[in-house]
Every structure is written in structure tokens, then in C-alpha cells.
Amino acid sequence: IIDFVNISRVAYKCVDFVQLQRMAEYSITTHKGSNPFIRAVAVCEEKNSTWKKNMEDVTIFHEGYGGKEGTSFFGVFxxxxxxxxxxxxxxxxxxxxxxxxxxxxxxxxLEKDQVKLLSRFEALFQKDYNRPYPGQAQNIGLGLGPEQLENLTNMEQVNLAFTTAFWKMDRVLGLGKNETSKIRWSGCTALLCLIDSGLPSSDGKEQGTGQESNTPTPPQELQGGRILIANCGNVHAVLYKQGRGFRLTKDHSTSNPKERKRILQSGGAISVNKQHGLVEGLTEATRGLGHYGDRKLKKSVIPVPYSVSLPTDPSFQMLVLASSGLWEVLDEHAVAERALTVIELTQQKLIVKNLCLMQTVEDSSVSDSQGCIQSRPGSSIFDSEEPSSVKDEDNPPELDMPEPLGVQARDIQNAEETERHQSLVLQQESEVNVKGTMADSLKNLTLDYERLAADICRELVDTALVSGSRENISVMVILLHGLDKDYQSDSATIGCLRQ
Known part of the structure; x- marks a missing residue:
């Protein structure tokens, strides 16, 4: 098995791994998580000091989102x-x-403090629309009344929810809290992800029993689970399934012809000092939050997100959420390829570890069985000591006459057959014990999902650095329950290799 250091050197065209580690200044945090659909979460944030003076990315992770068990909320800004x-x-x-x-x-x-926070902004929101439905706001442009809202499909409701939230967030940033620039305030792109496992109850109790259930719910029994994704800007989410990567977000950058057309038609400008140009000569992102102070930039970069909702599926194996620092040098296929490489190497190492362990168990069991055979008293026909004779007064001993050669050979043959039979029985018992021990060993050895998620994060960030990324890099890897299928198939492969 090739270790990660050697793989890195090959993939990075012989770039010195030690030099790469000095260049990287990232820290990795992992979470096991309590969501039954999630195995582990790892987050890696790299400033990329070669090109960036400050770290401007922010990542968040909330469990039990909205007080609902089995619901997790993620964000990359x-x-x-x-x-x-x-x-x-x-x-x-x-x-x-x-x-x-x-x-x-x-x-x-909502919790009490959250309700209080929203009440503080209510006057700000009411200033822009008089009716309680944000669809009346010009920024959103839906123009829907109460009756029309009730007739919306589930996807339309999700889209309206995210669109409203992004519009309100942009209005909050317009207050300029903590901003110091007199020319242009800061801005950001945003990627949000909500994973709802679809647990039947929110209090951790079995329905109809009133008692807490400590048994984790298998993914196939999670009914009504869903994944919600929303992005505004060139930050993306990729779903990993069956060895392929599927992007769940829209590209809101100058490389998107539709976005370029929208900006130019609205009177905006796109410079030509980069491959696809920069909006007003400043940024590649065509959608985002903030940017107050620069009227031209604010008019072109709009806070309107793209959103998608999909039901949870046991085949979903991994989600990768990342900032533009990763996506400017890697696409979803390259990310899936690098992640798959790490997963395969990890599984191969685990297979070798299991094989070595089972070989040790087998050798130990065979040695024990051989010891039992050799230590059985009187089991060998070549014992030098003869049993002591007992005198019988009623039956005096006969004369010591030698037996015919044929009789001696027959006794020796019978003894050999008896010994072979005993040895075969002990060997069969030993094989049964070894197989049982192997099965127990496979059950006890499992993947370290937190470490695997961290390794994937590290691989993606290192690849982005070597590939020439010039932005802050933030990567969030979410390992899902579908990853177990690959591991279980590899465990079955181990059993085949041993037979």
C-alpha cells in the first residue's frame, strides 16, 4: 500500500511534501455529529498567505437546528x-x-433570543414593504399574495424561504454595523446546506412508547428526509454518489454567460483583465450579499440565491462544501476523484490491517490445536514407557510368546488411523474457532470516519494550493451514511480473500 505522502508527491508532480506543509497554515476540526444520516464532519480553513493577507472566509455548523432532532445546518461564507x-x-x-x-x-x-433578534429588524424590513409577505419586495420580485403562497409546490416554498432570508440578510448588512471603510463596505458570497434526516419525532422517543430510544435509526427507515442547498455566488456544493460528483449549486460568476448577459443588460461593466473578467473590475462573483457604498457594484451583484431540495437517499456518500478558493482551480469531477483516492487508500489500509490481524489469530489458533494434539497422554503409539502389568493369581501369566508379524502391523495401522481421525476432528474444531474469531474481528474493526473526513479535507486543500489557488480556501467535508456500503463490500472482499 502506498502511503499518503508518496501519493501526494505523485499527484503534485513531485512537489516536496515538507515544503507544501510549510506553505499551508490550515487547521482542521472534526465533529462526529448526532445526525443519523451523517457519519462525520471535517472543516479545513486555509488563509493562503502567499496571496492573501487576511482570512475572510467563515464556516458554521449547527446540530439540532431549530430544536429538531436529526437536523443539521451548515454554512460557508x-x-x-x-x-x-x-x-x-x-x-x-x-x-x-x-x-x-x-x-x-x-x-x-425559534428560541426566545432568536425571536427577540428578529423583532429588532422588523422595522427595517417593513420599511421596504408594507405587506407581511416579502414577495412584495422589489428585490425578490415574486409579487405573490397569501392565497397564491398556499398553492406553491414544496420546491417553490423552499425557494421563497431562501430568497426571503437572503434578501433580509442583505438589508441587515446595509446597516453597516462594524464597517469602517468610507468608500466600499465588505461583501460576501454564501452557501447554505440543511440536512434533515427525517426522524419521526423531535424528542428522541419512540412513538407510542414514551421511552427514549438509544438504537440509531438505519437510513432506509428515515422517512421524509431531505437536503436543502442554497448558494449565492461562486461557492459550491458537490454531492458524491457511486464514484461520481454532482454539483448541486449554480455558478454565479463571470464565467456564466447568462450572468454576464444580465449584468451587461442592466448597465454594469465587466473588465477584461482576467480570463472571464471582473464585475466592475473588482470581483468574479455576480451574486452576493453586502457591497454597500459602491452603487455600480451593488446594482450588478444581486442577493438572489439558487436553491434546490432533494430527498435523502441511502446511496448518498459525501457532500463537499467549499469557498471559491477551491473551485477556481478544481471542478466537481476533480474533487470527486481526489476524494475517491483518499477513500480507496484508507479502505486498502484497513483491509491489510484486517488481513494481518486475522493471520495472527489463525496462526495462534493452529498452534494451540497442535499443542493439544501433542500433549494428549497416551495418544502416540511410540511411547517408550509401557503400562505396568497387574498380576492375576487366578489367571497366571502366560508364556511370553512373540506375536505374528501380521498382527503387529494391523495394530499399528489401526492406531495410525485413530490418530489421524483425532487430528482431523481437532483441526475442524480449530477452523471453526478461527472463522468465528475472524468474523468477530471484522465486526470490531470499523473506519475512523472523523479521520477519513479530515484526510479528504487535507487532500483537497493541498491540491488547491499546489494547483495555484490565490484565494482563501475553506472546505467542509460531510460523510454520509451511504459511505458504509463501500466499506461493507470491502469487508466481504476480505472474507473472500481468506477462503
Whole structure:
């Protein structure tokens, strides 16, 4: 098995791994998580000091989102011209989204401090629209009344929830809290992800029993689970399934012809000092939050997200959420390829470890069985000591006459057959014990999902650095329950190799 260091050197065209480690300044944090659909979460944030003076990305992870068990909320905020917008959005956006989603899901609820926070902004929101439905706001442009809202499909309701939350977040950033620039305030792009495992109850109790259940719910029994994704800007989410990567987000950058057309038709400008140009000569992102102070940039970069909702599936293996620092040098296929490489190497190492362990168990069991055969008293026909004779007065001993040669050979043959039979029985018992021990060993040895998620994070960040990324890099790897299928198939392969 090739170790990760050698693989890195090959993939990075013989770049010195030690030099790469000095160049990277990232830290990795992992979470096991309590969501039954999630195995582990790892987050890696790299400033990329070669090109960036400050770290402007912010990532968030909330468990038990909205007070609902089995619901997790993730966010990646890619800052521009400072970190203030990204920090503010990471703090307020989960509340604004929850306010909208709680209208659709009765199991989601706001806490008292969250309700208090929203009440502080109510006057700000009412200033821009008089009716209680944000669809009347010009920024959203839906123009829907109460009756029309009730007739919306589930996907349309999700889209409206995220659109409203993003619009409100942009209005909050317009207050300019903590901003110091007199020319242009900061801005950010945003990527949000909500994973709802679809647990039947929110209190951790079995329905109809009133007692807590400690047994984890298998993914195939999670009914009504869903994954919600929303992005505004060039930050993306990739779903890993069956060895392939599927991007769940839209590209809101100058490389998107539709976005370029929208900006130019609205009177905006796109410079030509990069491959696809920069909006007003400043940024590649065509959608985002903030950017107050620069009227031209604010007019072109709009806070309108793209959103998608999909039901959870046992075949979903991994989600990768990342800022523009990763996606400017890697696409979803390259990310899936690098992640698959790490997963395969990890599984191969685990297979070798299991094989070595089972070989040790087998050798030990065989040695024990051989010891039992050799130590059985009187089991050998070549014992030198003869049993002592007992005198019988009624039956005096006969004369010591030698037996015919044929009789002696027959006794020796019978003894050999008896010994072979005993040895065969002991060997069969030993094989049964070895197989049982092997099965127990396979059950006890499992993947370290947190470490695997961290390894994938590290691989993606290192690859982005070597590939020439010039932005802050933030990567969030979410290992899902579908990853178990690959591991279980590899465990079955181990059994085949041993037979």
C-alpha cells in the first residue's frame, strides 16, 4: 500500500511534501455529529498567505437546528473586501432561514433570543414593504399574495424561504454595523446546506412508547428526509454518489454567460483583465450579499440565491462544501476523484490491517490445536514407557510368546488411523474457532470516519494550493451514511480473500 505522502508527491508532480506543509497554515476540526444520516464532519480553513493577507472566509455548523432532532445546518461564507459581512451573515443567516422554514415545518421552532433578534429588524424590513409577505419586495420580485403562497409546490416554498432570508440578510448588512471603510463596505458570497434526516419525532422517543430510544435509526427507515442547498455566488456544493460528483449549486460568476448577459443588460461593466473578467473590475462573483457604498457594484451583484431540495437517499456518500478558493482551480469531477483516492487508500489500509490481524489469530489458533494434539497422554503409539502389568493369581501369566508379524502391523495401522481421525476432528474444531474469531474481528474493526473526513479535507486543500489557488480556501467535508456500503463490500472482499 502506498502511503499518503508518496501519493501526494505523485499527484503534485513531485512537489516536496515538507515544503507544501510549510506553505499551508490550515487547521482542521472534526465533529462526529448526532445526525443519523451523517457519519462525520471535517472543516479545513486555509488563509493562503502567499496571496492573501487576511482570512475572510467563515464556516458554521449547527446540530439540532431549530430544536429538531436529526437536523443539521451548515454554512460557508466567502468574504470580500474584509470579513465583516461574512461574520455578520454567519451569525444572522441561520436565524433568518429558520424563521422562513419554521412556517413550513412545525417541528422547527425559534428560541426566545432568536425571536427577540428578529423583532429588532422588523422595522427595517417593513420599511421596504408594507405587506407581511416579502414577495412584495422589489428585490425578490415574486409579487405573490397569501392565497397564491398556499398553492406553491414544496420546491417553490423552499425557494421563497431562501430568497426571503437572503434578501433580509442583505438589508441587515446595509446597516453597516462594524464597517469602517468610507468608500466600499465588505461583501460576501454564501452557501447554505440543511440536512434533515427525517426522524419521526423531535424528542428522541419512540412513538407510542414514551421511552427514549438509544438504537440509531438505519437510513432506509428515515422517512421524509431531505437536503436543502442554497448558494449565492461562486461557492459550491458537490454531492458524491457511486464514484461520481454532482454539483448541486449554480455558478454565479463571470464565467456564466447568462450572468454576464444580465449584468451587461442592466448597465454594469465587466473588465477584461482576467480570463472571464471582473464585475466592475473588482470581483468574479455576480451574486452576493453586502457591497454597500459602491452603487455600480451593488446594482450588478444581486442577493438572489439558487436553491434546490432533494430527498435523502441511502446511496448518498459525501457532500463537499467549499469557498471559491477551491473551485477556481478544481471542478466537481476533480474533487470527486481526489476524494475517491483518499477513500480507496484508507479502505486498502484497513483491509491489510484486517488481513494481518486475522493471520495472527489463525496462526495462534493452529498452534494451540497442535499443542493439544501433542500433549494428549497416551495418544502416540511410540511411547517408550509401557503400562505396568497387574498380576492375576487366578489367571497366571502366560508364556511370553512373540506375536505374528501380521498382527503387529494391523495394530499399528489401526492406531495410525485413530490418530489421524483425532487430528482431523481437532483441526475442524480449530477452523471453526478461527472463522468465528475472524468474523468477530471484522465486526470490531470499523473506519475512523472523523479521520477519513479530515484526510479528504487535507487532500483537497493541498491540491488547491499546489494547483495555484490565490484565494482563501475553506472546505467542509460531510460523510454520509451511504459511505458504509463501500466499506461493507470491502469487508466481504476480505472474507473472500481468506477462503
Amino acid at each position: 466567502d468574504g470580500f473586501h474584509g470579513q465583516i459581512s461574512a461574520v455578520t451573515a454567519s451569525r444572522e443567516m441561520p436565524v433568518l432561514v429558520l424563521e422562513q422554514l419554521s412556517k413550513q415545518d412545525s417541528l422547527l421552532s
